[in-house]
Amino acid sequence: MTTEEKKEKLTDIMASFIGHTAIHLPDDVVSKLEALRAAEDDPAALSIYDMMFKNMRLAADLGRPSCQDTGLVQFRIECGSRFPLIHQLSEILHDAVMKATAETPLRPNAVEIFDEYNTGSNTGTGAPALFWDIIPDSDSCGIYTYLAGGGCSLPGQAMVLMPGDGYEGAARIVLDRITSYGLNACPPLLVGVGIAGSIETAALHSKLALLRPVGSHNPNEKAAAMERLLEDSINAIGIGPQGLGGSSSVLGVNIEYSVRHTATIGVAVSFGCWTHRRGHIVFDSNLDCTTDTHHGFTCGR
Amino acid sequence: MTELINGRTVLTTPFSDADIRALHAGDVIFINGDVITGRDDVHIRVTGEGMDLPVEIRGKALMHAGPIVTGSAGSGYEMISIGPTTSMRMERFEYDFIKKTGVRLIIGKGCMGARTAEACSEFGAVHCVLPAGNAVVAALCAEKITGVEWLDLGMPEALWNIRVKELGPLIVSIDTNGKNLFDEKKKDYAVRKEDQLQKISKQMGSILE
Ligand code: SF4
Numbered sequence: 001m002t003t004e005e006k007k008e009k010l011t012d013i014m015a016s017f018i019g020h021t022a023i024h025l026p027d028d029v030v031s032k033l034e035a036l037r038a039a040e041d042d043p044a045a046l047s048i049y050d051m052m053f054k055n056m057r058l059a060a061d062l063g064r065p066s067c068q069d070t071g072l073v074q075f076r077i078e079c080g081s082r083f084p085l086i087h088q089l090s091e092i093l094h095d096a097v098m099k100a101t102a103e104t105p106l107r108p109n110a111v112e113i114f115d116e117y118n119t120g121s122n123t124g125t126g127a128p129a130l131f132w133d134i135i136p137d138s139d140s141c142g143i144y145t146y147l148a149g150g151g152c153s154l155p156g157q158a159m160v161l162m163p164g165d166g167y168e169g170a171a172r173i174v175l176d177r178i179t180s181y182g183l184n185a186c187p188p189l190l191v192g193v194g195i196a197g198s199i200e201t202a203a204l205h206s207k208l209a210l211l212r213p214v215g216s217h218n219p220n221e222k223a224a225a226m227e228r229l230l231e232d233s234i235n236a237i238g239i240g241p242q243g244l245g246g247s248s249s250v251l252g253v254n255i256e257y258s259v260r261h262t263a264t265i266g267v268a269v270s271f272g273c274w275t276h277r278r279g280h281i282v283f284d285s286n287l288d289c290t291t292d293t294h295h296g297f298t299c300g301r
Numbered sequence: 302m303t304e305l306i307n308g309r310t311v312l313t314t315p316f317s318d319a320d321i322r323a324l325h326a327g328d329v330i331f332i333n334g335d336v337i338t339g340r341d342d343v344h345i346r347v348t349g350e351g352m353d354l355p356v357e358i359r360g361k362a363l364m365h366a367g368p369i370v371t372g373s374a375g376s377g378y379e380m381i382s383i384g385p386t387t388s389m390r391m392e393r394f395e396y397d398f399i400k401k402t403g404v405r406l407i408i409g410k411g412c413m414g415a416r417t418a419e420a421c422s423e424f425g426a427v428h429c430v431l432p433a434g435n436a437v438v439a440a441l442c443a444e445k446i447t448g449v450e451w452l453d454l455g456m457p458e459a460l461w462n463i464r465v466k467e468l469g470p471l472i473v474s475i476d477t478n479g480k481n482l483f484d485e486k487k488k489d490y491a492v493r494k495e496d497q498l499q500k501i502s503k504q505m506g507s508i509l510e
Binding site: 044047048051052054055058059062064065066067068069070105106107108109111117118120150151154166167168171172175176179180183184185186222225226229230233234236237238239241242243244245273274275 | 329366367368369371381382383384386387388389410411412430432433434435436437438440441455456457458470472482483486487489490491493494496497498500501502504505508509
């Protein structure tokens with residue numbers, strides 16, 4: 001294959017993968033929703049879960065986006081330094097978003113700042129968002145896709161606290177946001193918490209936390225304990241699906257972090273809604289691919 | 302008109318004052334008839350810029366929603382996915398919007414505030430929640446797109462005119478007596494939140510040891 005042919009192949013696969021993730025929820029989210037429905041006894045909440053499962057089935061049968069807000073498309077790229085298309089990847093992902101927008105179709109959501117017009121293609125200045133990480137000496141490339149809906153992006157918050165505020169300060173931010181704006185963000189929510197030294201590092205970790213599988217725990221035992229503590233506490237508040245009450249409020253709480261400054265503790269929280277449209281696909285150097293998030297997706301059409 | 306069909310309470314447009322005033326926060330209903338979509342930009346035009354709505358929605362329903370639609374004016378439009386967006390964004394406009402347009406039923410997501418509740422009692426309107434993220438179920442309730450206005454605002458912000466059949470379940474969240482379902486829920490959540498924060502504060506100590 002020439003480089004042009006490879007580019008085209010990768011663009012096609014990524015466009016169909018993005019479309020697939022808009023239609024089908026990832027396997028871990030579906031199993032978690034099944035577990036939450038099984039544990040629910042509030043009749044109104046149960047009827048909402050029933051509607052959710054009916055919607056998932058219809059979206060799959062008709063090949064339509066499960067939620068009309070297909071979000072802003074974001075990518076976390078873990079690219080091997082020797083991956084053959086590393087130099088073309090930004091352009092490929094840009095083109096894949098345009099193609100997925102037209103073909104799926106996705107709702108055009110990207111509005112240019114200051115000029116205030118919808119670009120119509122979900123691309124534009126800095127869009128799609130690319131969060132890069134280069135993996136030395138590898139020739140494969142892992143890509144997380146994420147459709148960041150408006151409703152679930154709205155409760156996001158980041159703040160830099162003083163060390164005296166402690167981890168309780170972080171917990172307060174999470175609980176304050178989830179009991180206010182979180183009610184409108186289509187719970188049960190996945191909660192991504194980032195802890196670091198400054199606002200942007202904390203914010204990036206909170207997004208990376210959302211990309212971790214539902215039900216996974218941070219390898220640091222203390223972080224994992226805080227994840228469980230927050231999960232139990234938020235469930236005990238009883239927000240339920242759509243914020244109308246029920247026995248669970250979250251799909252889970254994921255925490256990611258990096259060091260803090262000795263004088264600061266940066267905290268950010270990002271939320272994913274029940275239609276948490278996250279995908280993960282890995283390409284080898286021949287552009288053969290596998291996904292561990294969507295069992296129904298076959299690479300190459 | 303209000304009917305009981307297969308155990309479901311179904312309201313059909315145009316809604317009368319009595320239809321709407323008979324509803325209570327927490328009721329679950331379905332609707333038939335004419336719905337228009339309108340969100341941020343439509344509200345800004347109607348209340349901020351003083352423009353008149355190009356369609357009559359007196360006695361009908363407004364949905365805070367930005368759908369995915371395919372097709373064109375010539376070939377006809379098809380509703381692919383539609384669902385409610387966060388209603389709270391429209392709170393600052395809604396009193397004036399209800400007053401000016403005479404809309405009787407607002408469909409959205411999550412809570413709205415005191416000014417909307419005031420308009421609901423004053424002019425005889427309700428706010429209802431359609432469980433969001435269920436955009437294909439809702440799209441299949443949209444029998445026909447009867448028109449579109451203000452398409453210059455972009456697909457999500459335009460005024461889509463839709464004829465719906467048994468759209469729901471709609472959970473009444475603000476009724477004409479000023480009762481606001483979410484306000485009550487929020488009070489409970491706030492109390493439980495403080496209890497949980499105290500618990501967290503105690504337990505974090507032992508986690509960090
Ligand atoms: S918060 Fe999520 S499920 Fe709810 S409307 Fe937005 S994208 Fe859809």
